[in-house]
Amino acid sequence: MLSITLAELAWSFLRVGLFGFGGGFAMIPLMQAAAVNEYHWLTMKQFSAAIAVGQITPGPVAISATFIGYQAAGISGAVVATLAVFTPSILAMYLLARFYLRVRADPVVQGMMHGVLPVIVALIVMVALGLGQEGVASLWQVLVVAVTVLLAIRARVPYVLLILGSTVVGMVATLAGKHF
Amino acid sequence: MSKPEKTDIAAVRTPASKEVALVYLKIGTVGFGGGYAVMGLIHAELVEKHGWLDEQRYQNMLSLAEMAPGALTVNLLAVIAYRLGGVWTMLIATGALILPSFLAILLLAGVILAWQGVGLVQGALAGLTSGVVGLMLAVAWDLLEKFPRHWYYYAVGLVALAADFFLHLNPVWLILAGALAGGGKAFFFSRRGGSAGKPKSGV
Structure with a gap:
């Protein structure tokens, strides 16, 4: 049983790593498709925790794979998911480093990148709306979303501060809800 | 050099x-x-x-x-x-x-x-979720700068949005379709000046 889950983790996260064009956030829709929709390793709430944890720790968003792997199959799951999610990146960089002059000059390759990015934007927006529908219910949460968007776009506040800030707001709101 | x-x-x-x-x-x-x-x-x-x-x-x-x-x-x-x-x-x-x-x-x-059943952890998770949703929207906004400002790419994005919403396809297929749409456009139109193919980069 465990080895089947490990194989599924490896297969899923190799795909996540291979198709996540446009930076770490591009991997989030792919991770959701695999971990929540396809294999049901996590609930939507746990998935948002996985993404959030990827933000408060140092290192890239892709590290959320570790959380998902751990939830699916313990420590060995964490190791397999982590290795799988980073393998395509490293392989791609190796190949690009060797052949990039030929690849980069090709207008069709450029065009492919430009066609992928709008799709990534659409997918990220859809995941954000899905997470919001599931987990953003109170007024204070809507405010946190709005303030986060503004601070990230306008003031370039580091992601980790925004995530820590919203966590603290969540804890305060819960305590306040209990006592008043 | x-x-x-x-x-x-x-x-x-x-x-x-x-x-x-x-x-x-x-x-x-x-x-x-x-x-x-x-x-x-x-x-x-x-x-x-x-x-x-x-x-x-x-x-x-x-x-x-x-x-x-x-x-x-x-x-x-x-x-x-x-x-x-x-x-x-x-x-x-x-x-x-x-x-x-x-x-x-x-x-x-x-x-x-x-501890996901504990009240305070649930509150923290509710806050985290809101922060993550906000961050994702901000990142999506930033990514808009990375492809050319041309109606074609916005149309690709809208089609992907609709396809994801109505068809629930695996994102991998949508990404491949996007690559095909962008690569196809470059393949057929790259000889015609190609100003539309220039990214608005330099951010």
């Missing part, structure tokens, strides 16, 4: 793979939060402090890293490590980069999954 003299001196000093791995371990430990914050740290460490590559080379590596799938920071650091010392250095240094966050995640995953 002639390089400035200062660069030649810097390029002579090739670091050992252990040295690269240690610097990457540091970046992996203090490089919180991804995105622009970490890019600044990488630049400060590798270009300014250690002088392992010059500005021109750094920009080349960066544009290379943007072409590959996955986290920009990992791609960038992997290719720089490869240039500095080959495949082994790339593997060891990238491993060192990821190790600190891997351990931190395991710790946090244990705590969150064990």
Whole structure:
């Protein structure tokens, strides 16, 4: 049983790593498709925790794979998911480093990148709306979303501060809800 | 291509793979939060402090890293490590980069999954979710700058949005379709001036 889950983790996260064009956030829709929709390793709430944890720790968003792997199959799951999610990146960089002059000059390759990015934007927006529908219910949460968007776009506040800030707001709101 | 003299001196000093791995371990430990914050740290460490590559080379590596799938920071650091010392250095240094966050995640995953029923943890998770939703929308907004401002690409995005909403396709298919749409356009129209194919970059 465990080895089947490990194989599924490896297969899923190799795909996540291979198709996540446009930076770490591009991997989030792919991770959701695999971990929540396809294999049901996590609930939507746990998935948002996985993404959030990827933000408060140092290192890239892709590290959320570790959380998902751990939830699916313990420590060995964490190791397999982590290795799988980073393998395509490293392989791609190796190949690009060797052949990039030929690849980069090709207008069709450029065009492919430009066609992928709008799709990534659409997918990220859809995941954000899905997470919001599931987990953003109170007024204070809507405010946190709005303030986060503004601070990230306008003031370039580091992601980790925004995530820590919203966590603290969540804890305060819960305590306040209990006592008043 | 002639390089400035200062660069030649810097390029002579090739670091050992252990040295690269240690610097990457540091970046992996203090490089919180991804995105622009970490890019600044990488630049400060590798270009300014250690002088392992010059500005021109750094920009080349960066544009290379943007072409590959996955986290920009990992791609960038992997290719720089490869240039500095080959495949082994790339593997060891990238491993060192990821190790600190891997351990931190395991710790946090244990705590969150064990205590997800506790009220305060639920409140924290509710706050976290809101923050993540906000961040994702902000990142989507930033990504809009990375493809050309042309109706065709906005149409591709809208079609993807509709297809995802109504058909619930696996994102992999949508990404492949996007590559086909963009690549096809370049293939058929690249001879006609190609001004539409120019990215609005320089951000």
